[in-house]
Amino acid sequence: MQLPLNRLPAVKLARMLSAREVTCEAVTHSFLDAVEQREAEVRAFAWIDPERALNIAREFDRAGGLGLLAGLPIAVKDVIDTAGIPTECGSPIFAGRLPQADAACVATARAAGGYVFGKTVTAEMANFTPGATRNPHAPAHTPGGSSSGSAAAVAARMAPFALGTQTAGSVIRPAAFCGVVGFVPTRGAIPRAGVLQVSDTLDVVGCFASTVEDAALLADVLSMRASQGMVTKSAAPSIAWTDTPWAAQLTASMSEAFSRVVRLCSDHGASVRQAVWSDLFATLVDAQRTVQVFETARAFTDESDSARERLSAPLAALIDEGRAISAARYVSALQCGRACAGTIDQLFGGADVLLAPSAPGAAPHGLESTGDPTFNRPWHLLGGPQINIPLPRSITHSASDLPLGVQLVGRPGDDVRLMAAAYWLEQRLLQASA
């Protein structure tokens, strides 16, 4: 039986489109069918226009000769500017905002033959107050956030790709909760011009997709290294695993699944050892939060000073908290991040990558919170690449439909090695579930 187009990997769709074995219109139709079936429940999109999408697809079919993205649709988080398409940042402050220029990442994706399929729901201004999106696997549960709609759209097969942003865990956590691949490249790899600033030090543009190869295709284009090919199929990597100093916060099922993943890596020939945390590295969680909150208060100065009544109470409180943080504490937090990044081999040892839980467990019940970023904060302050890999049922042993995810973390700049390890792990997990 043939899978519907929207269930094929993006890399396969791109090959078929380039070979003209399928039309952009048919591909777009397939994703629009999924939108038709799922969107009323999932609520991933802040804006979508099926007719516009089909017109672009037909024009692509006429013009031909597209780039690496071959005419594929991309869902874009609504804090990323899109020319002539509303970009409202999940806040009434930005209601009706219609930028006239694409963000750099959107322009780059479009130049490579992608197009803006729709804008996805974000938590308020890429922070913590959720939008309307529900977890596609269980609508009473959060999809995670702040890139809520991007993760949910890919999980519900309503888009092959989505763009998101991460300041703490806004890509990795929703990817884990929704059961998709979420990739955050090394800080600075993808230009941020035209993206709402939350924390100048921490903000990173990231990618959602269904497979590691798909995420690498989009990330390669956006980080302008497409010619290098990000996924190299390599031998078993060396892995330092860690359930982190916050392991007591893991659910039993996450903890058990994580142990099974470590064992699977070892069984398949990876060199596996446990990472050792120094006292300095254990302060990364607090330090990341300090940098984020201090800088968020600066990024949203104008909104807070002139439109405070249109901020959610939690965001207004966060800004107040950020203003009250002393410069000395902020400087210490930044210094902690730099010191850890400068001595990162203490944690990695000789390993290629770290392996850690992506979240404390599955998506919590309720839509009033996007979940806990504790397991994301330390890696994000280090500034290196991070990727969530969803776990198959054979590993989770779960009775529920809610996914679990593990993440691989690389040294800053080591994106190619991280993606090779991620591909290796994804393939071993697929074998295990076959």
Added chain:
Amino acid sequence: MQLPLNRLPAVKLARMLSAREVTCEAVTHSFLDAVEQREAEVRAFAWIDPERALNIAREFDRAGGLGLLAGLPIAVKDVIDTAGIPTECGSPIFAGRLPQADAACVATARAAGGYVFGKTVTAEMANFTPGATRNPHAPAHTPGGSSSGSAAAVAARMAPFALGTQTAGSVIRPAAFCGVVGFVPTRGAIPRAGVLQVSDTLDVVGCFASTVEDAALLADVLSMRASQGMVTKSAAPSIAWTDTPWAAQLTASMSEAFSRVVRLCSDHGASVRQAVWSDLFATLVDAQRTVQVFETARAFTDESDSARERLSAPLAALIDEGRAISAARYVSALQCGRACAGTIDQLFGGADVLLAPSAPGAAPHGLESTGDPTFNRPWHLLGGPQINIPLPRSITHSASDLPLGVQLVGRPGDDVRLMAAAYWLEQRLLQASA
């Protein structure tokens, strides 16, 4: 004869203040006297409040126990947020804007015992349309820009320190035109939260001061490495000099003065050779401009979309130009910068630093332009540290009062080595003029 306090180096003032050999009030009075004498002509300040400054100084004198900046005043470019002090960005769009939080760099300086002495005139939104500031050495000439008031305030001894920002040459060029030290650290060394974004890839916070040691004192605090001490007094550095592929644009006096500096370095035992430009490096000027203009169009989307009539015609045109730049051209420009940074030793050879002109010549006549950034663009895209060092009359052989400057450029991250070389060169220049 005793020099007035405002003519002493900041490092000396800091030592005297810490030892309580002088009061903050007396120091502040001395700079306010200079403001009284020079500001009507120079117009360096967008905002200054002498009574407030004196009150802060007196409170410092009462409290004591200040940090490395010891109660010294700092002039702050008006694109950098200051809590409770107008921050209008040189644009009517921001008239009356009164942020309630200090930018991260201002908060850091204040935590180290500095205080905001005044806000300095910036070219419109840190771009190219000048404000009211005149060159302190010749009021019919531009002070350079966009950090016009910061350079002029330090040159006129109205402040010991000033903060600026640079996207192309907005620190180095006004420092050269005004005859002060201007230091741009490695991209990312000083946090930018609370600073107007012009180009996310390129914007850097920089420092103005009267001497290399003074600039290092402020930069050490802001880049959170104060304990390391940025100026090490080292032996003669190895220097690769270059008048760049744009040497034909240098004035005769700049060209001759530059040759004399090269000879002086050699005469004092520096290892000196000429840098060799590959074709790739020669494209850095165009590439920097492309990245800047493309990203500026994204940074000012809201201003352009909703307040276009309050932009200057040149800035509106620049935004239009940025919107019309193709993503492919933008990506090529970023790739050029990354490729050059990745092969920077081709240009540096084994040298510690590069030596180059800071500008085509002295400050041009007229106030309608801030001068030509061609000699700044290539270094700024590379992302490493840059410093302007003013030349004494014995080197410039100039009949006019207008200063000339040379710059040293370091590899990204090599700030300590750059400052050591800068201190060495500054001392040799002072010897030559003695």
